[in-house]
């Protein structure tokens with residue numbers, strides 16, 4: 001019997017389940033979307049049970065509509081949207097909707113962290129407290145929902161909640177634990193000083209495990225709902241950017257990727273966990289034990305395009321937006337867009353900045369606007385790549401992952417903006433393959449990720465920078481770069 005693993009990618013827009021065979025061939029895929037709850041500007045939440053139902057429904061569909069036998073799925077693992085706060089009572093039931101990575105309500109709590117712990121906080125976590133991380137969200141709940149906080153028994157990350165409901169076991173892997181900013185990077189333990197300072201009991205924090213750790217089997221209840229076998233082994237999994245990195249072969253020093261998911265990410269494998277970007281970039285544990293990566297995050301990348309479509313072109317499929325944008329000239333007729341729809345994380349940690357269209361002209365058409373949105377994200381990636389370049393990194397090439405890399409246009413915009421080669425993956429958008437690789441290594445199919453990557457990671461098209469486009473973007477970038485400074489005060493006055 002052929003054998004398979006499942007990679008479950010719990011994204012922000014949807015959960016994507018990929019069945020992959022022992023030589024890395026994608027055998028089947030299923031996707032289920034779930035809503036984002038935005039009750040107020042800057043607030044971004046999701047219902048944890050929507051993730052669970054979506055995952056179970058996607059697996060059920062995949063099992064029903066493919067030829068895969070339940071026993072052939074030997075293992076599964078996860079890639080999860082990072083930093084989300086899931087609060088559980090003592091019966092492991094969610095106490096409120098999850099507060100997500102792109103929720104920007106916690107400016108004040110970030111200041112409180114620095115007031116209480118100062119530079120020692122950065123020394124412990126290797127990160128500046130930023131609004132998207134988990135700790136400030138915990139403090140927001142303590143301050144704003146004290147009665148609910150009294151009932152909290154466990155704190156976990158999004159994919160850990162889904163895994164809990166599939167196995168009855170609660171754990172967190174190191175790559176997601178770093179994203180909480182409660183992990184001590186040196187000891188790789190929950191930091192006692194941080195927990196004490198912010199009144200978090202150690203018992204609330206799940207046990208720490210490696211991404212490849214075997215944490216249990218699919219439970220009987222989950223097997224009934226999904227069509228999986230209870231013999232399927234479950235491995236902890238990783239933060240989506242950590243899983244995306246292994247899924248795109250970013251497993252050696254100097255290698256870089258970009259992700260166009262709901263968020264946008266420029267990511268670099270780091271050989272040294274003590275690398276210091278003065279808080280402008282994040283530093284995290286990787287999916288491979290004792291490996292590290294840094295990244296800069298654009299809060300609304302794919303989300304900017306999704307927002308534009310939902311607001312102005314409701315019934316157009318994404319691929320038709322690509323066609324519209326491809327008809328517009330490079331530089332979108334000098335129409336510029338900044339993607340700060342919910343605030344920004346990098347290079348500006350600013351929860352009160354908002355997006356702009358600059359240079360709107362009476363001759364602009366809808367294609368110019370769509371292209372301007374895609375280019376605005378590209379300019380933001382250039383801002384992030386420049387942080388690396390200023391520190392001497394030669395951005396030789398990047399691997400483009402995430403849903404936006406499916407576009408025939410966006411990777412070319414990236415290549416022209418960054419003036420570097422952009423490689424696409426052949427069969428999946430990155431994090432799902434990374435999750436499948438974690439299961440494959442966990443099962444012992446491969447002795448290490450390097451050997452697994454040789455079979456599982458396949459590069460497809462390469463987009464090379466086009467001289468004339470690069471020239472146009474070189475001309476427009478300094479203008480784009482000024483928009484933040486020129487609009488920050490105006491936006492801050494709106495709050």
Ligand SMILES: Nc1ncnc2c1ncn2[C@@H]1O[C@H](COP(=O)(O)OP(=O)(O)O)[C@@H](O)[C@H]1O
Pocket residue numbers: 010011012013014260261262263301302303305306318319322401402403404405406407408410429
């Ligand atoms: N054909 C396409 N052209 C451009 N963007 C696309 C296309 N298909 C999907 N996307 C973008 O991909 C994003 C979703 O990517 P995905 O990696 O699935 O996100 P997440 O992991 O956050 O759920 C959407 O927000 C959308 O903007």
Ligand SMILES: O=C(CO)[C@@H](O)[C@H](O)COP(=O)(O)O
Pocket residue numbers: 011012013080081082083101102132240241261262263264265282297
């Ligand atoms: O906050 C971060 C990384 O720090 C985001 O990258 C999230 O991890 C969400 O990822 P996507 O849903 O956009 O893939």
